[in-house]
Amino acid sequence: DTGVSQDPRHKITKRGQNVTFRCDPISEHNRLYWYRQTLGQGPEFLTYFQNEAQLEKSRLLSDRFSAERPKGSFSTLEIQRTEQGDSAMYLCASSYPGTSGGGEQYFGPGTRLTVT
Amino acid sequence: QKEVEQNSGPLSVPEGAIASLNCTYSDRGSQSFFWYRQYSGKSPELIMFIYSNGDKEDGRFTAQLNKASQYVSLLIRDSQPSDSATYLCAVNDDYKLSFGAGTTVTVRA
Numbered sequence A: 001d002t003g004v005s006q007d008p009r010h011k012i013t014k015r016g017q018n019v020t021f022r023c024d025p026i027s028e029h030n031r032l033y034w035y036r037q038t039l040g041q042g043p044e045f046l047t048y049f050q051n052e053a054q055l056e057k058s059r060l061l062s063d064r065f066s067a068e069r070p071k072g073s074f075s076t077l078e079i080q081r082t083e084q085g086d087s088a089m090y091l092c093a094s095s096y097p098g099t100s101g102g103g104e105q106y107f108g109p110g111t112r113l114t115v116t
Numbered sequence B: 001q002k003e004v005e006q007n008s009g010p011l012s013v014p015e016g017a018i019a020s021l022n023c024t025y026s027d028r029g030s031q032s033f034f035w036y037r038q039y040s041g042k043s044p045e046l047i048m049f050i051y052s053n054g055d056k057e058d059g060r061f062t063a064q065l066n067k068a069s070q071y072v073s074l075l076i077r078d079s080q081p082s083d084s085a086t087y088l089c090a091v092n093d094d095y096k097l098s099f100g101a102g103t104t105v106t107v108r109a
Helices: none
Strands: A005-009 A012-013 A021-023 A029-037 A044-050 A053-057 A066-069 A075-079 A090-093 A110-116 B004-006 B011-014 B021-025 B031-039 B044-051 B056-060 B061-066 B071-076 B085-093 B097-098 B101-109
Touching: A005 A090, A012 A021, A021 A090, A021 A110, A029 A075, A029 B097, A044 A066, A044 A075, A044 B097, A053 A066, A075 A090, B004 B085, B011 B021, B021 B031, B021 B085, B021 B101, B031 B061, B044 B056, B044 B061, B071 B085
Parallel strands: A012 A110, B011 B101
Antiparallel strands: A005 A021, A021 A075, A029 A044, A029 A090, A044 A053, A066 A075, A090 A110, B004 B021, B021 B071, B031 B044, B031 B085, B056 B061, B061 B071, B085 B097, B085 B101
């Protein structure tokens, strides 16, 4: 068990560019989540997958954001036409179905995005 | 997302003391409750979870849940400087988590 990994750890991009982040969950976990965190706030839910199916997407999520998990293993989060307000830490978490709710979620190290 | 409120910080405690963190949540139907520790610039680390009313102890940490009052707390006994971090309370909202804004704890030597 090597934990959740994310790549890249840091990304600086210019406004209007597209960026893509990757998340590799813990191998036996079938649920994968994306969250976004800004300074002084708790993580905010973006979307989640069970295996390869995207089961929920936040209503707050702009159409510029898209996520995939093509084979039920790793996932990618793409942001098109980035804006300065997209600057945040993007967190990926994974879980195994628990006895209640979604089970315990374990986070990766995050990708810090800075849009200039 | 469901509302999760945490007591505003920062909380400063002397080394060796008990740090007490509080969290209330809005949805009476919530089933799962989590405490994460987050060091500055790092990602959240799961330190405790609790599903049933009462207390759950793990080392120096105790989580307390009172579903009738919609209240969950975290006690850190014998606080150490390494406990200085932001503590996030999270509540399940179906399969996703709703987080509070966190309480920053500083343990002074």
